Amino acid sequence: MxxxxxxxxxxxxxxxxxxxxxxxxxxxxxxxxxxxxxxxxxxxxxxxxxxGKSIQYRRLHRCASSPSPAAIECKFASGDPTTTCTDYDKDSDLVALKISLLGDCQIGKTSFVIKYVGDEQEHRCLQTTGLNLMDKTLFIKGARIAFSIWDVGGDHRSLDHVPVACKDAEAILFMFDLTSRCTLNSIIGWHRQARKWNQMAIPIIIGTKFDDFVQLPLDMQWTIVSQARMYTKAMKATLFFSSATHNINVNKIFKFITAKLFNLPWTVERNLTIGEPIIDY
The missing domain is CATH 1.20.5 (Single alpha-helices involved in coiled-coils or other helix-helix interfaces)
Known part of the structure; x- marks a missing residue:
């Protein structure tokens, strides 16, 4: 038992x-x-x-479907308060894009940036000797795209800022005054300096002051257009003629950059008509 x-x-x-x-x-x-x-x-x-940024790029692709061309036009409309934001506290959906501006003095680089970011942002920009930093944030399909724009002064003392301005930039804007051929010739040197520090950025050539350019004789306009297009081909860049005064192609340039970076279904149309804002690529 x-x-x-x-x-x-x-x-x-x-x-x-x-x-x-x-x-x-x-x-x-x-x-x-x-x-x-x-x-x-x-x-x-x-x-x-x-x-860093590559993870954010993939997040944008995964979480956001590509908007239509009409949606992009709406999302990037200048002055639309629903598409701009300056609050960087909530950065879970923030994609930062660095844009560099290079070119000679007195060609309208700063006016170009202020026209894009808005007058209220001019007073919030970070200024140092030979370098201005401004920013603008856009909303696209639930993601925020923050442009950090580095405007390098055009004198020789500003060359020291080229490395820090160009390093890690997604696009570099080489700017010249359409009424001054010497500033157009200078973009070759600016391009050479920029490529020492960044060979992957999207190159864009921008001719400023188009409103003054159209007052020039047609033969002079044709000469400048031909030379600018030749430089564009040599640099494998995209060419835009613009005017900050009349807001010609200012917003379109940043739309182009964003669409290019994220493979969005939006492309600009070429315009090679003398007397109109040239777009070539």
Missing amino acids: AMRVLETITNMTQLCQKIVHINIRWSVLNKVPFFRQSFRFLWDRILMCSV
Whole structure:
């Protein structure tokens, strides 16, 4: 009798141990998704810290469907308060894009930027000797795109700012005055300096002061257009004629940059008609 009781107790003890073992296994299995999610979260944090912007680019592609051309026109409309924002606290959906501006003095670079970012942003820009920084943020399909615009002064003392302005830039705007051929000739030197520090940025050539340019004789206009197009081909760039005074092609240039970077279904139409704002690529 005692032997049976002892055997029963032994069997019950073994059964309890198996039940406890099974419960522990189920407890671990139930926690696996939690550990997996925690690991993925930590891994994403590590990737974001190590590669920066590329993660943000992929997030924009994954979370946002590509807008239509009409939607892009609407989203990038100048002065639309629903598309601009200066709040950088909530950066979970923020994609920062660095844009550099290079060119000689007195060609209208700063006026060009102020026309795009708005007069209210002019007073919030960071100014140093030979370098101005301005910003503007847009909304596209739930993602925020923040342009950080680095405007390098055009004198020789400003050359020291070229490395920091061009490094990590997504696009570099080489600007010249359409009424001054010497400023057009200078963009070759600016391009050479910029490519020392950044060979991947999108090159864009911009002729400013188009409103004054159209007052020139047609033969002079044709000469400048031909030379600008030749430089555009040599630099594998895109050419825009613009006017900050009349807001000609200012917004369109930044639309083009954004569409180019994120493969959005929007392209500019070429315009090679003398007397109209030239667009060539």
